[in-house]
Amino acid sequence: MPAIHSITVPKWGLSMEKGRLTAWHRQVGDRVSPGDEICDVETDKISGGLEVNVGGVLRRQLAQEGDELPVGALVAVVADAEVPEAEVDAVVAAFQASFVPAAAAGEGEGAQPQKIEIGGRRIRYLKRGERGDPVLLLHGFGGDLGNWLFNHDALADKHAVYALDLPGHGESSKDVGAGTLDELAAVVTAFLETVGVESAHLVGHSLGGAVALAMASSTPKRVRSLSLICSAGLGREINAGYIDGFVRATTRNALRPCVAQLYAQETLVTRQLVDDLLKYKRLEGVDAALRKLADNLFPGGTQRSLFRDALASTRIPVLVVWGGKDRIIPASQADGLPGHVRVEVLPDAGHMVQVEAAGAVNRLLASFIR
Amino acid sequence: MARTITYQQAINEALRQEMERDPRVIVMGEDNAGGAGSPGEQDAWGGVLGVTKGLYPRFPDRVLDTPISESGFIGAAIGAAVAGMRPVAELMFVDFMGVCFDQIFNQAAKFKYMFGGKAETPVVIRTMIGAGFRAAAQHSQMLTSIFTHVPGLKVACPATPYDAKGLLIQSIRDNDPVIFCEHKLLYGLKGDVPEESYTVPFGEANVVREGKSVTVVAYGRMVHFAVQAAGELAKKKIDCEVIDLRTTSPMDEATILESAEKTGRVVVVDEANPRCSLATDVAALVAEKAFRSLKAPVERVTAPHVPVPFSDALEDLYIPSPAKIGAAVERVANYH
Numbered sequence: 001m002p003a004i005h006s007i008t009v010p011k012w013g014l015s016m017e018k019g020r021l022t023a024w025h026r027q028v029g030d031r032v033s034p035g036d037e038i039c040d041v042e043t044d045k046i047s048g049g050l051e052v053n054v055g056g057v058l059r060r061q062l063a064q065e066g067d068e069l070p071v072g073a074l075v076a077v078v079a080d081a082e083v084p085e086a087e088v089d090a091v092v093a094a095f096q097a098s099f100v101p102a103a104a105a106g107e108g109e110g111a112q113p114q115k116i117e118i119g120g121r122r123i124r125y126l127k128r129g130e131r132g133d134p135v136l137l138l139h140g141f142g143g144d145l146g147n148w149l150f151n152h153d154a155l156a157d158k159h160a161v162y163a164l165d166l167p168g169h170g171e172s173s174k175d176v177g178a179g180t181l182d183e184l185a186a187v188v189t190a191f192l193e194t195v196g197v198e199s200a201h202l203v204g205h206s207l208g209g210a211v212a213l214a215m216a217s218s219t220p221k222r223v224r225s226l227s228l229i230c231s232a233g234l235g236r237e238i239n240a241g242y243i244d245g246f247v248r249a250t251t252r253n254a255l256r257p258c259v260a261q262l263y264a265q266e267t268l269v270t271r272q273l274v275d276d277l278l279k280y281k282r283l284e285g286v287d288a289a290l291r292k293l294a295d296n297l298f299p300g301g302t303q304r305s306l307f308r309d310a311l312a313s314t315r316i317p318v319l320v321v322w323g324g325k326d327r328i329i330p331a332s333q334a335d336g337l338p339g340h341v342r343v344e345v346l347p348d349a350g351h352m353v354q355v356e357a358a359g360a361v362n363r364l365l366a367s368f369i370r
Numbered sequence: 371m372a373r374t375i376t377y378q379q380a381i382n383e384a385l386r387q388e389m390e391r392d393p394r395v396i397v398m399g400e401d402n403a404g405g406a407g408s409p410g411e412q413d414a415w416g417g418v419l420g421v422t423k424g425l426y427p428r429f430p431d432r433v434l435d436t437p438i439s440e441s442g443f444i445g446a447a448i449g450a451a452v453a454g455m456r457p458v459a460e461l462m463f464v465d466f467m468g469v470c471f472d473q474i475f476n477q478a479a480k481f482k483y484m485f486g487g488k489a490e491t492p493v494v495i496r497t498m499i500g501a502g503f504r505a506a507a508q509h510s511q512m513l514t515s516i517f518t519h520v521p522g523l524k525v526a527c528p529a530t531p532y533d534a535k536g537l538l539i540q541s542i543r544d545n546d547p548v549i550f551c552e553h554k555l556l557y558g559l560k561g562d563v564p565e566e567s568y569t570v571p572f573g574e575a576n577v578v579r580e581g582k583s584v585t586v587v588a589y590g591r592m593v594h595f596a597v598q599a600a601g602e603l604a605k606k607k608i609d610c611e612v613i614d615l616r617t618t619s620p621m622d623e624a625t626i627l628e629s630a631e632k633t634g635r636v637v638v639v640d641e642a643n644p645r646c647s648l649a650t651d652v653a654a655l656v657a658e659k660a661f662r663s664l665k666a667p668v669e670r671v672t673a674p675h676v677p678v679p680f681s682d683a684l685e686d687l688y689i690p691s692p693a694k695i696g697a698a699v700e701r702v703a704n705y706h
Contacts, residue, residue, distance in 0.1 A: 171564075251574060271580055282536065284567040 004083055004091045005054045007038065007076040009069045012046060013149040017101075018070045019043050021063045030058045032078055035359055039075065044272045048150060050075065051359040057081045059088045070101035113145065113171070118190045121173040125164035125191070129156030133224060134197045135369060137163035138188065140206025140232075141297075142246050142290065144170030144280070147205060150358035155365060159201070164191060166211070168293060174285030179292035181233075181305050185214035192222060201369045203227040205354060206329065207297065209234075213307040216316055225317040227365055230326050230351050232297070233307045235333035240301025242328050247290045252278055264325035264350035312338045319368040321361060323349035342368065373565065378557040380531040381421055381496075384538035385458060387567045389429050392456060395542060397422055398434040398447060399460030399496075418462050419498070419557060444470040444495065448478045448547070451493035456542055463505075464497040464513045464551065478547040479522030490545045494538070499527070500553040500591055500641055501689050507677035510685075512642035514590070515651070517549040518618040524572055525619040527551040529593035531561035533616055536570030543569065553591045573620035577629070581611035584699050585629040587652050588639040589615040592690060596639050599695040608703045618648055623655060630656045634665035635702045639695055644672040666705035669698040 009019050019041040026038040037049030038058060060077040063069055074095050077088055113126040126145050135155055139147040145163035155161045165172035167187055168179075177183045188211060192200060199222045204212035209231025216223045232238065242261050249255040256274045260266040280286060297304055311318060318340070322331040324347035334343045344364055349356040375383070389395045403426040404415040416423025426433040436443035440461055447459035461467060467474065474495070481489040501510040517525045524546050528534040534552070541548040578593060579600055588596040593614040600610035611629050615621060630636050636656050640649035649670040656668050671690045679685050 171566075174566075250571070252577075271577065279532070279564070279568070282568040282570065283564060 004077060004079040004088060005052070005056065006074055006091065006095055007050070007052055007078060009041060009071050009073045009075055010050065011071045012043060012048065013146060016043050016071055018068055020068045021065055021075065022047065023065055024061060025049070026058045028058055028061055032056060032058055035363065037359070045270060045276065046149070046273065046355070047268060047270070048355070048358065052078060054078055059083070060092060062092065072101065073099065115171070116194055118187060118194055121167055121175055121187065123164055123173070123187070123191055124171040125162055126152070127160065127162050128152050129160050132159040133369070134200040135159040135161045136188070136192065136200040136202050137161065138202065138204040138208030138211050139163070139166065139169065140208050141243070141293065142169070142277070143205070148354065151354050151362055151365070154362040155369070158366070159369065162195065162197070162200070164188070166208070168286065168289030170280070174283065174289045176289045176292055179296040181210055181214045181297060182218070184211045185218055189215060189219050189222060198222065199224050201225045201227065203229065203365060204231060205229040206351065207232050210305060210307070213310070214305070216314060217307065217310050220314070220316060223316050225319070225369060227319045227321065227368060229321045229354055229361065230323055230329055231320065232303055232329060233305055234337070235329070236302045236306070237330055237333070238298055238301070238303050239328045240298065243294050243298050243301070247294050249281070261327045262351045264323065264348060264356060268356065308337070311341060317368070318342065319344070319364065321346065321353060321364055323351055323353035323356065325349060326351045326353070373563065374560050375531060375563050376557065377531045377534050377559045378419070378421055380535040380563050381538055381552065382424065383563070384535040385422065385425060386428065388539055388542045389425065389432060391567070394454065394456045396432045396434065396450070396455055396457050397425055397460070398436050398443060398457060400436055400438055400462055402460055403433045403435045417460050419554065421557070422460065440466050441470040441473060445473040445477070447493050447495070448473055448491060451491045451547070452481060452489055456492050458494045458496060458542060461495050461497045463509045464499045465508050465511050467497065467513065474523070474547070475520050479520050482546070483522060491547045492545045494541045494548045494550050496550045496552060498554045499551045500555060501673070501678045501685060502555045504682060504685065506680040510678035512673070514551055514618055515642055515647045518648065518651070519646070522547070523619060524548045524617065525551065526572065526617045527590045528616065529556070529590055529614050531559060531563045533570055533576070535563055536568050537616065539567060540569040540572060544572070551590065556591055570616065572617045573622050574616065575622035575625040576614040576616055577611065577625065578614050579610060579612040581609040581633070583609040583633060584635040584637060584703050585611045585613065585633045586637045586639060586695065586699060587613045587615065587626055589618060589648065590641060592639040592641050595690065595692045596695055598692040599699060602692065602696055603699055606700070608699060610699060615648070626652060626655060627660050630660040631663040634663050635705070636664070636668045637671060637695065637698045637702055638668065639671045639690055641673060641690060643675050644670060645675060647672060666702045669702050671695050671698045
């Protein structure tokens with residue numbers, strides 16, 4: 001019997017309870033394939049395309065543009081063309097009859113971030129998924145574990161996926177020690193030890209990529225594979241104006257144009273996103289931490305540590321993903337890497353490629369991490 | 371993710387963290403310790419509504435109970451500030467401020483100016499403001515504008531738990547006297563507050579909601595009413611931008627004017643009486659500096675020019691309501 005697929009409002013991030021459907025990209029009767037974005041969903045913090053992971057014909061749209069829907073609510077139904085209308089209606093009716101929004105049902109929000117002590121520092125992390133080889137997600141400069149909100153759950157189907165806040169970031173301690181790549185790598189290595197993970201697939205974005213590269217050099221046995229997303233550590237050039245602007249910005253008006261450079265599609269930079277970053281930047285110790293890291297890692301506006309040579313000799317599988325419109329670290333740094341490195345450039349995305357092209361990045365990671 | 375705590379807990383946490391950080395920070399006020407020096411349970415109370423509860427056992431020599439003599443202990447706090455301490459004095463209800471106006475207006479606010487910039491007065495005076503507490507005319511006033519009027523004082527008026535903590539920490543670290551206004555009906559309000567210490571700078575308004583049709587400027591409890599009204603107005607396709615002033619002195623003129631230039635339509639909401647109020651001040655600012663952008667007269671939504679009534683029904687009528695704000699915004703939005 002051909003399947004009937006219910007497409008529901010996804011949960012992007014811990015605090016998301018509802019989303020607003022802002023635009024339909026597919027109409028009833030259109031054919032859809034896995035990876036197609038059928039509509040845009042917007043939350044206070046972020047907006048993104050809702051991707052289907054099934055193929056068929058879009059048979060029902062259960063919401064109109066502008067509607068606000070709770071997480072888990074039915075948005076659309078996809079089924080093959082030969083499925084009778086009555087069967088589609090029956091699935092919709094059954095779904096709606098049994099659907100209770102999570103908030104109304106009083107359910108917990110699922111896994112919550114944990115905090116542990118590592119070498120006198122508090123480290124916050126979030127674990128999703130229990131099965132399979134462990135995966136560790138490492139965010140970039142000024143980011144936090146929330147940078148993976150479109151990716152974390154997608155990987156958790158097949159892996160135990162950890163994301164942490166690096167020292168100086170998110171809700172981890174703001175003490176960055178010497179502020180070197182080696183020190184960050186040592187903290188992450190100690191983290192793996194503390195949570196009982198012998199070795200993990202490392203997925204690093206930007207600065208997080210350089211941390212992963214440093215770990216691959218210092219403790220290769222702990223690294224099963226490297227997925228480097230718009231990664232630092234592969235070339236000297238970095239947008240010094242961005243680093244400096246981000247470190248210096250103390251107001252929303254200063255921060256917004258700066259953060260906009262992270263995205264190819266600047267409309268993704270919502271007021272809430274900027275406000276949340278500003279709140280982070282105002283925490284005690286963050287300013288000093290960011291300055292120290294920037295001074296150490298990007299002295300004089302260029303990257304201090306390069307790992308291109310190390311990549312040539314490593315036996316660890318390496319995937320490099322870049323947004324073609326990256327304005328922070330140019331995608332040209334993906335050129336000329338050793339032959340065993342798999343390189344994928346997603347032409348329309350910027351530095352936050354794992355947000356802007358989440359579906360494509362998730363598919364690349366799923367196919368690479370085995 | 372920050373945890374959720376109340377406005378009152380956020381203030382308590384700010385005091386505790388600043389006392390831990392800086393030994394010069396002291397807390398003083400009526401029953402702030404809870405009857406120190408008398409037999410019975412210490413730390414029983416922590417101020418009239420318990421905001422300082424728990425501080426006395428942690429810092430027994432830095433939380434002081436004072437006599438019911440505002441002119442005396444506010445003067446003592448100001449003197450201690452000049453002598454190098456960083457006192458946070460609690461003056462229960464803003465309505466009682468009158469008995470120590472000389473200390474505040476003529477001493478604390480003027481020292482830096484009178485002594486050639488050499489004297490600093492890093493004192494914070496925390497005080498409860500606002501109506502709706504069924505506490506009648508002598509315990510319900512919104513006197514923010516009186517302090518805003520006086521050069522040499524800074525005035526903060528947080529609307530959320532996040533701002534309450536960040537603005538209080540900023541107030542304690544600031545080298546000028548700060549009047550820190552706490553709305554008594556917001557004490558129970560819950561919101562996300564980081565566990566770590568942080569500051570919210572003075573003179574930076576918060577754009578609580580972005581919109582294109584009408585700018586609504588508010589502060590304190592009225593911010594929540596304005597947001598509520600904006601939610602209703604959105605159903606009528608009126609898209610409000612809501613600005614929370616956060617501090618009334620200094621005041622973020624740039625954010626107000628930028629928004630006024632964008633929308634061309636401005637409503638100011640103030641829980642205070644209308645004459646010489648923040649509403650009047652903001653309306654004058656917009657009329658003077660954004661006149662060419664205006665498409666409609668500026669409207670003010672304020673309490674009437676009467677004392678706060680004791681009758682519940684009359685007090686409810688006295689306070690600007692979301693409905694009154696909504697009606698004013700509709701008039702301004704539909705003005706041609």
